[in-house]
Amino acid sequence: MNQYLVTAYDYTDEGALERRMSVRPHHLDAAKTLKENGNYVLGGAILNDKGEMAGSVMVLQFDTEEELAAWQQSEPYITQKIWETVDVKPFKVANVG
Template structure:
């Protein structure tokens, strides 16, 4: 099942610097997830000055419990970059299904 993960960085001093120092581990984790098919797409949330202050990820997990398990090991969580993480079931609308063929509805045989 697809989920949108919306993560917001802490506003504590030093968070951006911590983000940048941990970013290689975060990106490496994302690459592994892309390989196993659990991470489809993502990107940074920017503030008015163009500085990263969070992220949005579209992930594919069977259960919410699997997402929680992944988040326990996410470098931005472990290193206190992300302060708040919202997780919501996500539906790909028909006009974007060509980008995600795995999620196209299959007709039911009579």
């Protein structure tokens, strides 16, 4: 499988954090489905100086670019305008020990 590093930053408008929190259960459900299908490696929130969620980092893996594109088209944080910028780069998890 091809692995990808996803780095995404949230919108910063007033209400952005509240919007994120309302969509978060859907995002986590989607991540659970990714994990069940073997596509989720790891993920978590990027925190701002106040300790509030302001973005995300995920390591995902897909067999094809089409599967990656399908994820991007269905990811709640993308479709619900939580992430303002999304950077996806090819990645390789190091297997140590």
